[in-house]
Amino acid sequence: MGRFLLSVVRRDLTLAARRRGDWLTALFFFVLVSSLFPLSVGPEPQLLQRIGPGVLWVAATLASLLSLPRLFEDDHRDGSLEQMLLSPSPVVGLVLGKVLAHWLVFGLPLLLVTPLLGLQFNLPAEAIAVLVFSLLLGTPILSLLGAAGAALTLGLRGGGVLITLLVLPLYVPALIFGAGAVGGILSGTGAEAHLSLLGAFFLVSFTVAPWIAAASLKVSLG
Amino acid sequence: MNLYHYASPTTFYRLAGGLVPWLAWAAGLLALAGLYIGFFMAPTDFQQGEAYRIIFIHVPAAWMGMFIYVVMAFWGAIGLAFNARLAFVMMRALAPTGALLTFVALWTGAVWGKPMWGTWWVWDARLTSTLILFFLYLGTLALWSAIEDTRRSDRAGALLTLFGVVNVPIILFSVVWWNTLHQGSSIGVTHAPRMATVMMVGVLTMTAAAWAYTIAVTLARARRIILERERKTEWVQRILAQEA
Amino acid sequence: MEWASWSEFWSMGGRGFFVWSAFGVTAVCVAAELVVLRRAASASRRRLERLQRWDAAPEGVEP
Numbered sequence: 001m002g003r004f005l006l007s008v009v010r011r012d013l014t015l016a017a018r019r020r021g022d023w024l025t026a027l028f029f030f031v032l033v034s035s036l037f038p039l040s041v042g043p044e045p046q047l048l049q050r051i052g053p054g055v056l057w058v059a060a061t062l063a064s065l066l067s068l069p070r071l072f073e074d075d076h077r078d079g080s081l082e083q084m085l086l087s088p089s090p091v092v093g094l095v096l097g098k099v100l101a102h103w104l105v106f107g108l109p110l111l112l113v114t115p116l117l118g119l120q121f122n123l124p125a126e127a128i129a130v131l132v133f134s135l136l137l138g139t140p141i142l143s144l145l146g147a148a149g150a151a152l153t154l155g156l157r158g159g160g161v162l163i164t165l166l167v168l169p170l171y172v173p174a175l176i177f178g179a180g181a182v183g184g185i186l187s188g189t190g191a192e193a194h195l196s197l198l199g200a201f202f203l204v205s206f207t208v209a210p211w212i213a214a215a216s217l218k219v220s221l222g
Numbered sequence: 223m224n225l226y227h228y229a230s231p232t233t234f235y236r237l238a239g240g241l242v243p244w245l246a247w248a249a250g251l252l253a254l255a256g257l258y259i260g261f262f263m264a265p266t267d268f269q270q271g272e273a274y275r276i277i278f279i280h281v282p283a284a285w286m287g288m289f290i291y292v293v294m295a296f297w298g299a300i301g302l303a304f305n306a307r308l309a310f311v312m313m314r315a316l317a318p319t320g321a322l323l324t325f326v327a328l329w330t331g332a333v334w335g336k337p338m339w340g341t342w343w344v345w346d347a348r349l350t351s352t353l354i355l356f357f358l359y360l361g362t363l364a365l366w367s368a369i370e371d372t373r374r375s376d377r378a379g380a381l382l383t384l385f386g387v388v389n390v391p392i393i394l395f396s397v398v399w400w401n402t403l404h405q406g407s408s409i410g411v412t413h414a415p416r417m418a419t420v421m422m423v424g425v426l427t428m429t430a431a432a433w434a435y436t437i438a439v440t441l442a443r444a445r446r447i448i449l450e451r452e453r454k455t456e457w458v459q460r461i462l463a464q465e466a
Numbered sequence: 467m468e469w470a471s472w473s474e475f476w477s478m479g480g481r482g483f484f485v486w487s488a489f490g491v492t493a494v495c496v497a498a499e500l501v502v503l504r505r506a507a508s509a510s511r512r513r514l515e516r517l518q519r520w521d522a523a524p525e526g527v528e529p
Contacts, residue, residue: 173396272479
């Protein structure tokens with residue numbers, strides 16, 4: 001399955017490379033939405049530092065969600081998804097490959113920009129480090145949960161909003177532990193507990209979500 | 223008793239039709255009994271005065287919201303595992319009532335919060351997790367209405383509910399965690415008053431009433447869904463002809 | 467629980483608004499669900515009967 005997974009990843013990355021705009025759009029969305037908050041709540045540094053972790057977490061979440069409808073859509077439209085399901089390779093491998101590719105294109109770049117945004121929110125270096133690390137765990141969780149959502153809503157009208165409605169409630173624990181970790185560093189209580197819980201949630205998502213997504217793909221394609 | 227016998231839509235339709243009136247009466251009587259206990263037997267609470275009597279609705283509704291979601295997931299799992307049409311029908315029949323009772327839990331919880339904490343909404347563990355449960359219900363209902371094909375709709379909803387059920391303990395845990403973290407700055411945890419036996423009996427009676435009500439309404443809804451889905455079969459056409 | 471008078475019962479120690487609006491909204495929700503259930507059942511019946519007539523009619527003939 002490993003080789004199958006890698007081939008799926010490679011294929012998706014090649015396709016994403018051809019549509020160069022996509023990952024930049026998600027990145028711009030992340031930056032733009034984050035910038036809206038100082039504009040709406042005022043530039044006072046203390047306040048920004050308090051809301052910073054939460055705002056950046058939510059913005060990263062929304063930016064990642066933007067790209068989810070297309071996870072399976074393009075392959076579905078030209079029929080290649082059905083072919084892939086018919087092949088003897090495990091569907092879970094297909095899902096994991098796509099999740100990995102999605103995260104590499106839409107999750108990872110956000111991490112590169114996060115330190116800059118952290119500075120905009122007056123976060124100290126230690127907090128920024130924890131923020132990046134928490135998002136490092138959080139963005140793959142979102143890709144995993146999002147894959148299940150995308151598989152369930154394959155081909156439906158209004159799929160994008162529907163995925164958001166389905167995935168966000170399930171994502172709440174990641175949000176709480178992730179933003180909480182940074183909050184813990186800022187308040188001095190430490191981030192360890194939060195980060196371990198976040199890691200545990202990642203493991204649970206990694207175990208459960210791909211199977212749900214695989215089953216959903218089979219259901220959605222009839 | 224051959225369980226597969228009851229898995230037939232015809233048998234279920236008739237059985238459910240017989241049960242609904244009994245359950246409706248049971249629900250009504252239990253509710254009256256519960257309300258009587260709640261208003262005329264339970265004493266005034268030492269800390270919370272009279273406003274605490276809202277628990278006689280809030281707690282049963284909140285419990286039912288949770289129970290129904292789990293039962294939905296159960297029927298969804300049965301449907302997926304055994305390809306049983308009736309299981310999916312039960313799952314879909316339960317959802318609207320579950321969503322409604324969760325909404326009632328939210329509303330009564332908020333209304334209870336105002337005299338207690340002075341605000342119309344409190345971000346405590348209980349209300350917040352009830353809110354998220356409400357979102358989960360809405361998501362499932364939205365998914366069903368977005369998919370036209372019945373077969374796909376049933377199965378997708380079942381998968382989503384199963385996914386949700388696995389996550390619910392984690393979500394609950396994380397919300398409680400989040401709440402205890404922020405307890406210092408927030409107002410306080412909404413908790414039921416330490417309940418005298420009478421109050422507990424009242425809550426349990428109301429919960430039993432809610433159960434009877436839920437089953438009655440669900441069976442009635444399930445009957446209608448079955449008629450619609452099985453409309454091409456002979457037995458349905460006979461029933462329709464009879465009642466025309 | 468002994469209520470001294472009906473007015474005391476309705477006022478619920480000053481919290482009457484909260485208690486009764488909570489129970490009121492619940493009653494409204496339950497009533498609404500029952501009404502919707504009734505309506506949906508009869509609408510469904512009518513539609514199914516109409517569909518049945520369409521199915522039973524021979525080709526090209528309006529029932």
